[in-house]
Amino acid sequence: MNDLTDTQLIALAARQDAAFEVLVRRHAPRVHALASHMVGAGSADDVVQEVFLSVHRHLRSFRGDAQFTTWLHRVALNACYGLLRRRQPDALSDVPEPSSPLDPVGTSETLQLRERLAWALAQLPHDQREAVTLRELSGLEYAAIAEITGVEVGTVKSRIARGRSALRDLLSARGVTVGST
Structure with a gap:
C-alpha cells in the first residue's frame, strides 16, 4: 500500500x-x-x-x-x-522568552536556536506566522498556501516577506546572526 x-x-x-x-x-x-x-x-x-x-x-x-x-x-x-x-x-x-545564551547550565546550541525561533515565530501576527510556517517548514508552494489560506498569491508572498523580515529583526535582537534571504 x-x-x-x-x-x-x-x-x-x-x-x-x-x-x-x-x-x-x-x-x-x-x-x-x-x-x-x-x-x-x-x-x-x-x-x-x-x-x-x-x-x-x-x-x-x-x-x-x-x-x-x-x-x-x-x-x-x-x-x-x-x-x-x-x-x-x-x-x-x-510562550517563554528564550533563555540567556550565557546560561551556564544551558542546552545545546541547536536547542537554543530552535527555542529562539519558536519564540520569534510566536511573536508574528497569525497571518504571517501561518504563511511562513507553511512555506518554510511545510515546504508548500505559494499557490498551495494561497489555496489553504484563501488569499491571493501576492498576499501570500507579501506575508512571507514581512514575516521573514520580522523574524530576522527579532532573532538579531536576541543575538542570533541571520543571513539575508
Missing part, C-alpha cells in the same frame, strides 16, 4: 484501515512540524491526533477539489487555531 498515491489511498480508506494508516504515516510528520511551530512542541501531539481523527471522520466528504495535502494543512491549521483559542484569549503570551 505504501506505493499507492494519496488519491488511491483515500478511495480505499473508507473500507480499509490499512490505507488510512498509510496516509497517517505519510503525512503525520509534516502535520506535527506545522503544529509544533504553531502551538508549541508540547501540544503538537494533541493537535496531530485531533487532525487525523477529524480527517478520518470527514474523509468521505473530501471531494478532491484540492490536493489532499492542501486540505490536510487547512485541517491542521484549524486545529492549531482551535487549541490557541481554547488556551486563553492571548495564548501566545505564554
